[in-house]
Amino acid sequence: MGTKPEAFNSYREKMNERLLGAENNKVIKRIFNVDTNAYLEGQLPVKTKEMLGLVASMVLRCDDCIRYHLIKCHENGMTEAELMEVMGIANLVGGTIVIPHTRRAVEFWDELNA
Amino acid sequence: MGTKPEAFNSYREKMNERLLGAENNKVIKRIFNVDTNAYLEGQLPVKTKEMLGLVASMVLRCDDCIRYHLIKCHENGMTEAELMEVMGIANLVGGTIVIPHTRRAVEFWDELNA
Amino acid sequence: MGTKPEAFNSYREKMNERLLGAENNKVIKRIFNVDTNAYLEGQLPVKTKEMLGLVASMVLRCDDCIRYHLIKCHENGMTEAELMEVMGIANLVGGTIVIPHTRRAVEFWDELNA
Amino acid sequence: MGTKPEAFNSYREKMNERLLGAENNKVIKRIFNVDTNAYLEGQLPVKTKEMLGLVASMVLRCDDCIRYHLIKCHENGMTEAELMEVMGIANLVGGTIVIPHTRRAVEFWDELNA
Amino acid sequence: MGTKPEAFNSYREKMNERLLGAENNKVIKRIFNVDTNAYLEGQLPVKTKEMLGLVASMVLRCDDCIRYHLIKCHENGMTEAELMEVMGIANLVGGTIVIPHTRRAVEFWDELNA
Amino acid sequence: MGTKPEAFNSYREKMNERLLGAENNKVIKRIFNVDTNAYLEGQLPVKTKEMLGLVASMVLRCDDCIRYHLIKCHENGMTEAELMEVMGIANLVGGTIVIPHTRRAVEFWDELNA
Numbered sequence: 001m002g003t004k005p006e007a008f009n010s011y012r013e014k015m016n017e018r019l020l021g022a023e024n025n026k027v028i029k030r031i032f033n034v035d036t037n038a039y040l041e042g043q044l045p046v047k048t049k050e051m052l053g054l055v056a057s058m059v060l061r062c063d064d065c066i067r068y069h070l071i072k073c074h075e076n077g078m079t080e081a082e083l084m085e086v087m088g089i090a091n092l093v094g095g096t097i098v099i100p101h102t103r104r105a106v107e108f109w110d111e112l113n114a
Numbered sequence: 115m116g117t118k119p120e121a122f123n124s125y126r127e128k129m130n131e132r133l134l135g136a137e138n139n140k141v142i143k144r145i146f147n148v149d150t151n152a153y154l155e156g157q158l159p160v161k162t163k164e165m166l167g168l169v170a171s172m173v174l175r176c177d178d179c180i181r182y183h184l185i186k187c188h189e190n191g192m193t194e195a196e197l198m199e200v201m202g203i204a205n206l207v208g209g210t211i212v213i214p215h216t217r218r219a220v221e222f223w224d225e226l227n228a
Numbered sequence: 229m230g231t232k233p234e235a236f237n238s239y240r241e242k243m244n245e246r247l248l249g250a251e252n253n254k255v256i257k258r259i260f261n262v263d264t265n266a267y268l269e270g271q272l273p274v275k276t277k278e279m280l281g282l283v284a285s286m287v288l289r290c291d292d293c294i295r296y297h298l299i300k301c302h303e304n305g306m307t308e309a310e311l312m313e314v315m316g317i318a319n320l321v322g323g324t325i326v327i328p329h330t331r332r333a334v335e336f337w338d339e340l341n342a
Numbered sequence: 343m344g345t346k347p348e349a350f351n352s353y354r355e356k357m358n359e360r361l362l363g364a365e366n367n368k369v370i371k372r373i374f375n376v377d378t379n380a381y382l383e384g385q386l387p388v389k390t391k392e393m394l395g396l397v398a399s400m401v402l403r404c405d406d407c408i409r410y411h412l413i414k415c416h417e418n419g420m421t422e423a424e425l426m427e428v429m430g431i432a433n434l435v436g437g438t439i440v441i442p443h444t445r446r447a448v449e450f451w452d453e454l455n456a
Numbered sequence: 457m458g459t460k461p462e463a464f465n466s467y468r469e470k471m472n473e474r475l476l477g478a479e480n481n482k483v484i485k486r487i488f489n490v491d492t493n494a495y496l497e498g499q500l501p502v503k504t505k506e507m508l509g510l511v512a513s514m515v516l517r518c519d520d521c522i523r524y525h526l527i528k529c530h531e532n533g534m535t536e537a538e539l540m541e542v543m544g545i546a547n548l549v550g551g552t553i554v555i556p557h558t559r560r561a562v563e564f565w566d567e568l569n570a
Numbered sequence: 571m572g573t574k575p576e577a578f579n580s581y582r583e584k585m586n587e588r589l590l591g592a593e594n595n596k597v598i599k600r601i602f603n604v605d606t607n608a609y610l611e612g613q614l615p616v617k618t619k620e621m622l623g624l625v626a627s628m629v630l631r632c633d634d635c636i637r638y639h640l641i642k643c644h645e646n647g648m649t650e651a652e653l654m655e656v657m658g659i660a661n662l663v664g665g666t667i668v669i670p671h672t673r674r675a676v677e678f679w680d681e682l683n684a
Contacts, residue, residue: 027202141544316369430597
């Protein structure tokens with residue numbers, strides 16, 4: 001059932017190019033720009049911000065968003081022990097409907113570490 | 115990752131028949147009826163109503179609902195420039211968790227135009 | 229139970245000033261900017277865009293967002309007959325949990341017309 | 343912070359009359375009709391159906407919908423011990439964001455029993 | 457498009473083992489424990505509790521949660537006529553965005569009865 | 571429109587006592603227990619965990635949950651500059667429907683600092 005990081009990234013890039021290359025897409029383009037800025041180093045370190053993005057994606061139950069932030073958290077040194085605590089809060093606040101997304105999250109996490 | 119319009123339509127029709135042919139399904143049947151009526155020409159033109167259905171489906175992040183309304187918007191003459199504005203509002207109001215659905219929406223849109 | 233348009237507007241303005249005057253608020257400020265741009269006249273007229281914002285706010289069940297777009301729709305000439313069709317689609321797509329927000333919406337609409 | 347059953351009912355009735363008396367409201371009217379039918383005695387008893395409506399309203403976090411189904415569950419003989427089990431499932435599936443709604447639900451329940 | 461009960465169960469079990477075998481997973485483990493307890497026979501029979509879990513999963517639009525509760529409802533003797541009433545309430549309260557999940561639910565239900 | 575920290579806390583405590591003192595409330599009681607444990611110092615510091623709870627509460631748009639985590643973040647030394655970054659991510663991921671909750675959040679934050 002899983003989605004591999006490579007397939008995820010290449011689809012994401014292909015469709016982002018399609019969207020950012022379209023005419024009359026100013027609002028979408030600006031949202032993409034803000035998105036890049038929101039996770040830059042600031043008062044909070046990048047790793048913390050990416051964990052904030054991860055927990056928000058989990059409680060909103062967006063698998064692709066979860067995968068994206070898992071990649072970024074992984075790049076920024078989040079450990080599996082930390083991931084478990086983030087996922088604990090997500091499942092507690094968001095309820096057991098978050099469990100299926102947690103299963104897919106940990107499967108993707110294992111791919112990132114493979 | 116995409117779903118082709120033909121596959122989408124045939125699965126949808128097969129399962130709608132299954133549901134509408136079941137016993138004791140009165141509530142579901144009536145919801146399907148109201149659904150048909152809500153998008154008929156009225157004070158607002160069909161195209162506007164279908165764009166309302168599209169933006170609602172996007173912020174609620176229902177890929178199949180998005181695909182259905184994309185087909186209807188396409189049939190009723192929505193242009194890509196208009197689609198971009200609808201998607202801009204959906205991503206703004208609903209947030210970046212709508213982006214993955216926007217990617218799949220534009221992929222399906224391209225299939226409709228192929 | 230209602231909220232009057234004046235009270236709504238003055239609270240909204242006071243808190244927007246507070247937010248936009250805060251330090252280190254760049255992301256929020258930019259989201260406010262995109263928000264203004266998304267509803268400007270474009271391929272779609274302002275009235276249609278505001279109805280898109282209204283239906284999105286209804287299915288996401290945000291009373292303050294509904295009130296804001298009701299003000300804008302009212303300013304841009306949406307009739308009550310058109311409002312009923314927008315609310316019909318919102319209640320159909322979003323379900324009966326939208327009904328309490330519809331009650332408060334129509335109460336606010338009546339205040340706007342008082 | 344509470345809302346009394348009488349205030350809840352009178353506001354609900356006043357605004358339902360307003361909505362059902364409006365012109366061009368066919369979709370909303372039909373949704374109200376289906377709503378009445380869905381909770382009638384069928385294969386499942388009314389009490390079970392109202393508990394289904396209650397748990398759905400709780401996980402979707404709609405206070406007014408919760409209040410409405412609490413009134414109906416109360417009329418149909420749901421005990422407090424049963425309510426606790428329904429609320430347990432709602433808080434488990436929907437997560438701790440359901441807790442504030444559970445507090446208001448039990449406050450309303452106490453008013454119904456006062 | 458369907459997911460077979462066997463594939464669903466084996467993926468679910470594999471990933472649950474992965475999660476429950478991880479270090480520093482205390483919160484997740486305890487949520488899994490509460491989950492087991494919430495659906496045990498109590499003041500309400502297991503079948504009723506599973507239908508409550510099913511309707512909650514439907515309005516929250518979690519396909520895997522729906523499949524899990526369909527298995528449990530099926531084991532506990534829910535009939536198709538009863539399923540239709542549960543699905544009617546789910547589609548009414550949650551709106552037409554629940555329809556695609558209803559299609560997949562009835563497809564999975566047919567697999568369980570095959 | 572605001573809710574003062576004292577009123578928030580006393581209502582919360584009164585209703586928690588009511589819930590935890592009820593009969594047959596085992597599931598709810600255990601969820602409250604897990605809730606306490608999830609935010610204890612672990613691999614991640616309490617402050618980070620409370621910010622995770624805050625951002626989750628914001629994107630899920632639960633005012634009372636936001637207030638609770640604001641109190642905890644405040645107690646654990648979160649600065650206003652950090653709050654702005656958390657709120658930036660919440661409004662970006664969750665969309666402009668989070669703005670009204672952001673207004674009420676900053677009003678409550680000001681009360682906490684008064």
